[in-house]
Amino acid sequence: MTIYTMTIITKNEARHLLKQMMQIRQFEDAIMDLMARNIAEGGSHLYAGEEACAVGAMAAIRKDDYITSTHRGHGHAIAKGGSLPELMAEILGKETGVCKGKGGSLHLADVSKGNLGANGIVGGSIGIATGAGLSIQLRGADQIVLCFFGDGATNTGLFHESLNMAGKWKLPVVFICENNLYGMSVSVERACAVNDLTKKAAPYNMPAECCDGMDVLAVKDTVAKYAALARKGDGPAFIVCNTYRYYGHSRSDPRIYRTKEEEKSWRDRDCIMAFGRKMQEQTVLTEKEVADLEKEVTAELEAAVDFAIKSPDPKPEELYRDVYFEM
Amino acid sequence: MREITYRQALNEALSEEMERDQSVFLMGEDVAVYGGAYGVTLNLMQKFGEKRVRDTAISEAAIIGAGLGAAITGMRPVVEIMYIDFMGICLEQIGNQVAKIRYMFGGKTRVPLVIRTEGGAGRTLGAHHSQSLESWFIHVPGLKVIMPATPADAKGLLKSSIREDNPILFIEHKMLYNVKGPVPEGEYLLPIGKADVKRPGKDATVIAYSRMLYSTLEAAKRLAEDGIEVEVIDPRTLLPLDMETIAESVRKTHRAIIVEEDTKTGGTGAEIGMQIMENCFDELDAPVLRIAGADIPMPKSAVLEKLAIPDADRIYREIKSLVM
The missing domain is CATH 3.40.50.970 (Thiamin diphosphate (ThDP)-binding fold, Pyr/PP domains)
Structure with missing residues (x-):
């Protein structure tokens, strides 16, 4: 049970945070439904359960900041300002998708919104985030980068190479490990030489902190603290958000590596329920306002799904387009 | 210059x-x-x-x-x-x-x-x-x-x-x-994806790039002494390949040889050779010839290393036996 402290938060901000978390949850639920109906083909790694991480982190940065995302990236794309219809159309591989149907779930990206992309390779975008940080530093800009990845990625070589580079050069990158306790099926306990993942950043000359990834305000506060340091040139940081993926790794995951009790214990701390309840307790939002928000999001998702389903497939002539920029 | x-x-x-x-x-x-x-x-x-x-x-x-x-x-x-x-x-x-x-x-x-x-x-x-x-x-x-x-x-x-x-x-x-x-002084830019004819000729087209260009040009000089004029083309860009320049030459010479330092199997010559087949099959008077590196990890020994990659002698001999 999370013990919340009193936080000063405006009605608008509470609505924004709650709404984004609801959008992500309903987006993922809609994909589950579309997969069950065989409308969504291929794989999808769903973010349901982890919403507080993306929403809290994104609430702590500016629009012109960059992010890199992961194979479980729908939440990051939505929280970074992606359009629900365009994202849903991309999941279905449609012409109207944010990547014209060429990326899909694993490659959601919108460079115009600072989202440098989800990634099909675990840990594959950590170098890209580091390079975006180097670019910011070389340009003398005051942007920062949030680099999202999971617990599994902390065991890859590129993670260590990149954190070393960012630590050495004091790059403005906040590395955010969403620790949902499992790689595909192998737990942190079974895969990592240390269970405390904050220790992974220890050799790289940057602060590391753990926070409750089920508490949107805790994530926001932690990210805000290190984002501010990075922005003023104090270099990178490493944050571990403890969280949980409700649907397991992917559609075909039987979840035999974890128990029903464990799943329930995380669902009991659900980030959307907890935050909605807290905002009501603190009289920031009324019960009706929360319920109305839910309905508003449901209508948005219905429209997004409808748009995606009705959108045309990419035209055959798109096949060879976009491989190269025509000079 | x-x-x-x-x-x-x-x-x-x-x-x-x-x-x-x-x-x-x-x-x-x-x-x-x-x-x-x-x-x-x-x-x-x-x-x-x-x-x-x-x-x-x-x-x-x-x-x-x-x-x-x-x-x-x-x-x-x-x-x-x-x-x-x-x-x-x-x-x-x-x-x-x-x-x-x-x-x-x-x-x-x-x-x-x-x-x-x-x-x-x-x-x-x-x-x-x-x-x-x-x-x-x-x-x-x-x-x-x-x-x-x-x-x-x-x-x-x-x-x-x-x-x-x-x-x-x-x-x-x-x-x-x-x-x-x-090398020209000052601003000097070359187009990417454009091959260069390094030596004109009429009897065979030899495609060679990187270091192999030099061994090939040396072989070409010796072949000329024997009355064989080969056209040496350096693609310079391997992807995308300037097939137009290569095909134009093969249509003139009716023979194609690729000289490459990389190992032969699945190598660059396999791709270039196949593209020549696709584009100029009817123009060919002989099978496309690959003169390539040996399919081995590169050995340390200077003697073995020299044997592992084509040199001017080998290029000369192999082209001569194809053309004669």
Whole structure:
């Protein structure tokens, strides 16, 4: 049970945070439904359960900041300002998708919104985030980068190479490990030489902190603290958000590596329920306002799904387009 | 025209482009203080400062990943991987990320990234410092692969590569750095994807690139003494391949030979040869011939190393027996 402290938060901000978390949850639920109906083909790694991480982190940065995302990236794309219809159309591989149907779930990206992309390779975008940080530093800009990845990625070589580079050069990158306790099926306990993942950043000359990834305000506060340091040139940081993926790794995951009790214990701390309840307790939002928000999001998702389903497939002539920029 | 080395030509290209465009910067192992393992970036740190000429840790994957991240956010990085043999360490970043990001994002980004590296045998460095791995990369749509042989081509193509908004793998050859040749002074740009006829001829078309161009030109001179005039074409860019120039030549000579230093099976010659078959089958008077490296890990012994790759003697003999 999370013990919340009193936080000063405006009605608008509470609505924004709650709404984004609801959008992500309903987006993922809609994909589950579309997969069950065989409308969504291929794989999808769903973010349901982890919403507080993306929403809290994104609430702590500016629009012109960059992010890199992961194979479980729908939440990051939505929280970074992606359009629900365009994202849903991309999941279905449609012409109207944010990547014209060429990326899909694993490659959601919108460079115009600072989202440098989800990634099909675990840990594959950590170098890209580091390079975006180097670019910011070389340009003398005051942007920062949030680099999202999971617990599994902390065991890859590129993670260590990149954190070393960012630590050495004091790059403005906040590395955010969403620790949902499992790689595909192998737990942190079974895969990592240390269970405390904050220790992974220890050799790289940057602060590391753990926070409750089920508490949107805790994530926001932690990210805000290190984002501010990075922005003023104090270099990178490493944050571990403890969280949980409700649907397991992917559609075909039987979840035999974890128990029903464990799943329930995380669902009991659900980030959307907890935050909605807290905002009501603190009289920031009324019960009706929360319920109305839910309905508003449901209508948005219905429209997004409808748009995606009705959108045309990419035209055959798109096949060879976009491989190269025509000079 | 003045003559400078291949190394100087590359150094000039980097220096001129860095002067011209503030967004160009260099990054790699030992490129700054040391000036590059083969001296290509010598004095550039002194000229442009440590910010723009950056020594990295030994982290090939992060060098490529960070180059990509910088390239899609406003910079024009030129990164160096010291030996092409080290590509295995960063192949994921090149093959999955650098080459694909534009397509995966529906064309909504550009990747002005140059990856410089060098390859090839000749220094008896053994199996981890002597390979020719270009064929790995011509198999990757989204990349452009350039392998210049002459100092002038090295300068003109490197300058064009730095101005290109697509990722370029620029493969130099360790045995060519001291080779001298004429290079025009001042601004000199060459088109990417355009082959060059290095010697005109009518009896056979010989396609040779990188160091093999020199052995082939030597063989061509000896063949001429025997009355055989071969046309030597250097594709210079392996991906995309200038098939038009090659096919035009084959239609004239009716014979095609590919000389390559890389191992034969699944090599660059296999691709070029097949494209010749597809484009000029009816024009051919003989099967396409490959003169290629042996299918072995490169041995240390100087005697064995020499046997592992084509030389002018072998090229001369094999072409002669095809043409006669």
